[in-house]
Amino acid sequence: MESYEHSVLLDRQKCTGCTTCLHHCPTEAIRIINGHAVISQNRCIDCGECIRRCPHNAKRAVSSPLEAMDRFRYKIALPAPSLYGQFNNMDDVDYILNGLLRLGFDDVFEVSKAAELVTAYTRQYMKAENLPVPLISSACPVILRLISLMYPMLEDNVLHLLPPMEVAAQLARERALKQHPELKPEDIGVCFISPCPSKVSYVRNNFGGYKSQVDEVVAMNDIYFRLLDIMKREDKMLSLSDSGMSGISWAESGGESTALLNEGYLAADGIDNVCKVLEEIDNGTIQHVSFVELNACPAGCVGGVLTVQNPYIAKARLRSIGRYLPLALNFPPAGTDGIPKQYLFGDMPSYIPAARLSESYIESIRMMGEIERLRSTLPGIDCGACGAPTCRAHAEDAVRQGIKTVSCPLQQTGQREEKP
Amino acid sequence: MPEPLVFHFDVDGNDFTSAGTASVTVKKNLRQLGLPSEVIKKLSIAMYEGEINMVIHADGGTADVIVGESYIDIILADHGPGIPNVELAMQEGYSTATAQIHSLGFGAGMGLPNMKRYSDEMTIDTRLNEGTTVKMRIYL
DSSP, rough: OOOOOEEEEEOTTOOOOHHHHHHHTTTOOOOEETTTTEEOOTOOOOOOOOHOOOOOOEEEEOBBBBGGGGSSSSEEEEEOGGGSSSSOOOOOHHHHHHHHHHHOOOOOOOHHHHHHHHHHHHHHHHSSSOOOOSSOOOOOHHHHHHHHOGGGGGGGBBBBBBBHHHHHHHHHHHHHHHTTTTOOOGGGEEEESSTHHHHHHHHHHTTTHHHHHHHEEEEEHHHHHHHHHHHTTOSSOOOOOOOOOHHHHHGGTTTTHHTTTOOSSEESHHHHHHHHHHHHHTTOOOOOOOOEEEESSSSGGGGGGGGGSSSSHHHHHHHHHHTTOOOOOOOOOOOOOOGGGGOOOOOOOOOSSOOOOOOHHHHHHHHHHHHHHHTTTTTOOOOOOSSSHHHHHHHHHHHHHHOOOOHHHHHHHTTSSOOO | OOOOOEEEEESSSSSSSSTHHHHHHHHHHHHHTOOOOOHHHHHHHHHHHHHHHHHHHHSSSEEEEEESSSSEEEEEEOOOOOOOHHHHTSSSSSOOOHHHHHHHHHHHHHHOOOOOHHHSEEEEEEEEEEEEEEEEEEEO
């Protein structure tokens, strides 16, 4: 945990301490200290919500420059399907894939291809008996972190299939070694073109016990204009695109679950909605749903903070690209049964569940009593002026630090009366 | 043992969409105490059902959760019409909810039976036209 590398950073020069991010962080990981936002590394789940909300562009995502791929002899691009929705008047995915080759990649492997396989394997996975109900998709890394941190009781519900990006990386490496026997495994570099920062930390932190097969994650908005330039000059194209409508539709919320062709599914997007659904699952109040697809970003991956286009416009474009495509073009090899072991993962990411006040139940009761007492003296308007997102969080911070009183800036300046 | 923790909630009878918010808040607090998830689940289902009942039948009421060393009590009190026949109301599938409530996906007649199932002890004190108080206890 200590060495966990997050992908959301703060530019202190730009941060005004305005409290916007404070109010939108789903795990209350941010405090304003000495006029600047400070992100708690133990609580951050890399959702990018603070990047999305910051009015001063003071938050940014860490990702690799394209040049980071130069160290590899053979470079493979893995475009996320959300990339296809970023361009105007683009009716053929081959424009983009050929553009990536021109940009210096030796091969392109569509993540949407692997998505179609993951769909097929998910169907197989769901045939097993005694599965937890409902199963929760593992495709969005933010959701896995959120579950580990805030909903550890739902860890068993997570589908332990690797996300399409990882399956694509494995298949792309296999293909390269087969087509180019002269290559050694270490000659091959795999580069994911990402709509969101969470994939960056997923790849850099060897998620759970799994060592990622992706070498670098490049931001979609970093590569966008270079790609746009090159695509325009394209006249002769190689026919590279090899995925159907269902693989491409993974870029939007509902795409993964509709591809299953299964009746009992639910798809929620946007981190607040996701939290509500997780609460309902924990309550056991969701009925007749066997599969739950959750995306941290509004509208799904097209809503990632590293995309260029408005997510709803991107969605509309994906629809028109997918309209005349077959449902799917990629299936598990004929004659095979079962899910290959290398597409499954074992452990969930290790977070210390955020909630717990103390190891001792009795001590926790005492602390919570103290939190409630302190909270009742505060105005309860959750203004964030003290640096904590809510009055409750301010009281909790104090109790966790062993401080007996709380100071409220509004009460000090006389704008709110002190409560007894 | 420190003072037992008491959480008090007013359950708004007019607002169907916000019904269940008290049980969510309680759940978050109980997680912070490090209680096992089975206990939290039992308690939140029992409480959620009770909250919904008060919204459907009694125009709201109050919910108190008392967290002690070895048990948790939930006390739900309303000033609604009372339950004419408790035995009947305890039967699974029996419901007096209106068609409109049914159309919202509630009124399956599982409220009180679930409250009993998910608590270790339950008592119902009800008086016609005066109100109902349900006490549930879950041992830790």
